[in-house]
Amino acid sequence: MRIFSGIRPSGELHIGNYLGAIKQWIELQEKEECVFCIADLHATTTPYQPNQLSKAVFATAVTYISAGLDPEKCILFVQSKVKEHTELTWLLGTITPVGDLKRMTQFKEKSKEHPQYVNAGLLNYPLLMASDILLYQTDLVPVGKDQSQHVELTREIARRFNKKFGETFKIPKVLLSKGEKIMSLKNPTKKMSKTDNPQTYIGLFDKPEAIKKKIYSAKTDSEKEIKFDVKRKPGISNLLAIYSLFSGFPIKEIEKEFKEKGYQVFKEKLAQLLIEKLEPFRRKKKELELHPDYLEKVLEDGRKRAQAIAQQTMEKVRKKMGLF
Ligand code: ATP
Ligand code: LTN
Numbered sequence: 001m002r003i004f005s006g007i008r009p010s011g012e013l014h015i016g017n018y019l020g021a022i023k024q025w026i027e028l029q030e031k032e033e034c035v036f037c038i039a040d041l042h043a044t045t046t047p048y049q050p051n052q053l054s055k056a057v058f059a060t061a062v063t064y065i066s067a068g069l070d071p072e073k074c075i076l077f078v079q080s081k082v083k084e085h086t087e088l089t090w091l092l093g094t095i096t097p098v099g100d101l102k103r104m105t106q107f108k109e110k111s112k113e114h115p116q117y118v119n120a121g122l123l124n125y126p127l128l129m130a131s132d133i134l135l136y137q138t139d140l141v142p143v144g145k146d147q148s149q150h151v152e153l154t155r156e157i158a159r160r161f162n163k164k165f166g167e168t169f170k171i172p173k174v175l176l177s178k179g180e181k182i183m184s185l186k187n188p189t190k191k192m193s194k195t196d197n198p199q200t201y202i203g204l205f206d207k208p209e210a211i212k213k214k215i216y217s218a219k220t221d222s223e224k225e226i227k228f229d230v231k232r233k234p235g236i237s238n239l240l241a242i243y244s245l246f247s248g249f250p251i252k253e254i255e256k257e258f259k260e261k262g263y264q265v266f267k268e269k270l271a272q273l274l275i276e277k278l279e280p281f282r283r284k285k286k287e288l289e290l291h292p293d294y295l296e297k298v299l300e301d302g303r304k305r306a307q308a309i310a311q312q313t314m315e316k317v318r319k320k321m322g323l324f
Helices: 015-028 050-067 084-093 098-102 105-113 120-135 145-165 208-216 234-247 251-257 262-289 292-321
Strands: 002-007 033-038 074-078 140-142 173-175
Touching: 002 015, 002 120, 015 033, 015 050, 015 140, 015 234, 033 050, 033 292, 050 074, 050 262, 050 292, 074 292, 084 120, 084 292, 098 120, 105 120, 105 145, 120 145, 120 292, 140 145, 145 173, 208 262, 234 251, 234 262, 262 292
Parallel strands: 002 033, 002 140, 033 074, 140 173
Antiparallel strands: none
16 A cells, blocks of 8 residues: 655644654555655745745754654655646636635635735645555555545545546545643644644754643643543543553543543653653654754655655656646
């Protein structure tokens, strides 16, 4: 089976990105053919600093490998380096109704967030994502829940293309993880997001002091009971989910362990757990940053392998559409 996924280099990655996406990728690379990209073209659809983008791409590559992706076991590459992605984006745009793009939740949310920056690229974002996925004849797309609507649209586009021009693309499926939606520490009814204030998320390389501070000040409620109840207790439920996903213990057991103990003790233990689990990431990052040429080689090697696959699909697409 072929797996494809990506992340925009739009800020430091957090435990939501890890639990929702990367953790699954690491498991999948052991048994499937995996392709992961750094979606730098997607990062240009919201406000960004051009002179910081290549640094952010580098930092995302460091994060991927520090968190456990192994370039020997999967293909890692930068989206903009494989031009086939933009070519296919254009072509898919010609068979996609504008209404389908306008109704995407992410488009609506980002348009509201950046009213001065509602550009056509933001509207066409799902076409680029569909191209990423379809170029590699992908079977499964492991992402967090917020991205599943885009994968659904990708399926529709692939079906429409196959019907109109003949069998060309494999129809991909979304693969959600247990950590499909981790919430913001300050507003637990909103998803944790890397373009939000850093106090609302735990970065994968946060230092122990920062982790403690953020967890201790995470929003909970005025009760005492440690119980998973998303409607009534979204803050504590989010922290319980994070505890469970990092420790591997079921939520029921954690509730039992902390019964009668109060929020403070629970938060101290959670901070301790996160410090312990994230420590290897920080160690690996330090090591990698000493070898920028290694990283460049990994990404160039990844580009070659990715492009070889993408070119084959593009040749088929051009033929089918009469562009040869
Ligand atoms: P941005 O703030 O730039 O929109 P983000 O933090 O939402 O960024 P993305 O780059 O959109 O992160 O997402 C990368 C991957 O992580 C996607 O698969 C996405 O579904 C997943 N993801 C993002 N946020 C969360 C979250 N809070 N919980 C679970 N998965 C998440
Ligand atoms: N839009 C995704 C990132 C992304 C992606 C992809 C995910 C870009 N291309 C292809 C899966 C498959 C996001 O997380 N915001």
